[in-house]
Amino acid sequence: MSEDKIAFFIGLFGSVHCIGMCGPLAFAIPVAQGRGWLLLGDKLIYNLGRTFSYCLLGLLTGLIGQQLWLAGLQQWVSLFSGIFIIMAAFVRLLKLSVSRSAAVKNHLGWFNRLLSHALKHQWGHLFIGVLNGFLPCGFVYLALAGAVNTGNVISAVQYMFWFGMGTVPLMLLATISSSLISIPLRRQVNKVIPYIMLVLGVWFLLRGLNLNIPYLSPPETVTETSMCG
Template sequence: MTLDFLSALMIGIAGAGHCIAMCGGISSMLTTTGDSSNQLRKALSYNLGRIASYTFFGAVAGFTGSLAIKSIGIQVLWLKVIAAIFIILLGLYIARVWFVLTHIETAGKYLWRYIQPFAKHLLPIKNAKQALLLGVIWGWLPCGLVYSTLTWALAAGSASQGAMIMLAFGIGTLPALLVLSTSVQSVTNLISSLLFKKISGFLLIAYGVYSLFIALNQIF
């Protein structure tokens, strides 16, 4: 299971460019007012809330997967096959080659339109508590990166393991958004560049293919 945690962490890191595109506006907004120490508290609180939501999703996915394994008799290895396929699709998505995951994001937008209004009541963000609540809400933003990683949590076999996988993923996304919050423009430009996205995407594809090969080899 340690390998699954490491994999989730690396997925979060590799998806840095996508994270900036999806959450960059909010992260930048947190550092436009107040002194530097207050800005850092708001940025950390926002990301803590966001990661808390991911961890909750992971627990739900892990519990659902465990029910499927115990009640329906689905093999864990088949769930890992599904997870590997989603990582390949995620790599194609991040590398800007094939955008099939946008259809899954679109499905999530139906729920998001009911959740998003709660975020508007927290703006503008004046303190760390508001930032934390905004992060919790923003964790529900439809995101192919999150949905793909959730398939790993689904194959974890338990709520606790699923939660840990999504916690590791959330930690992996943290550096890029903290860099954005500290306004290190040169690093932000690098992470947001098409070349970085291409390299990250193809690394994810390679890892997905490797994981798929391992899972299928154990099944057959």
């Protein structure tokens, strides 16, 4: 499976969880009366705004990842990503609480006030979608862990784009029909998600270990440069 497909499915499965987290924000965006089917266009613009933010995060992550790869640290990046994802999976499986630092809470407080101001003054679906894309989210971090392993900026942006596209179908349908995905179904999917994270984390670990296993753990490639003259 290609990395873009993996990113898409991370977004697709993650969006079931995100409906409970980001859905209320999407429902809170004012919609002009009498717009009829244009409601679909407004909600699509909101979701594209989120995807745009994910691409910007992919750009920043890609710049970091590219420097790490140029420094020959791709093996360690893959190993660290795998460990990070596996730890996050066990946090969900064991239902552990992760406390946030005062700095993070202050940042979120400022960000929430900005979102409230944007909603109150009807800044539009696109801008609110862009803001929503920067909200802290475990699945965004999971996607960024994959993006940093792509090794270059363009691939990282593409990875986050497909992650964003994966979140669009269910988020779009849920904002049109709030009863589309029931709470019991979301709970069942949420139980499966940590195991998907474990599989993904183990895959990153295997990639980093260079065990010469086709498709799972390819050997480390060494670039040889020849000098002429």
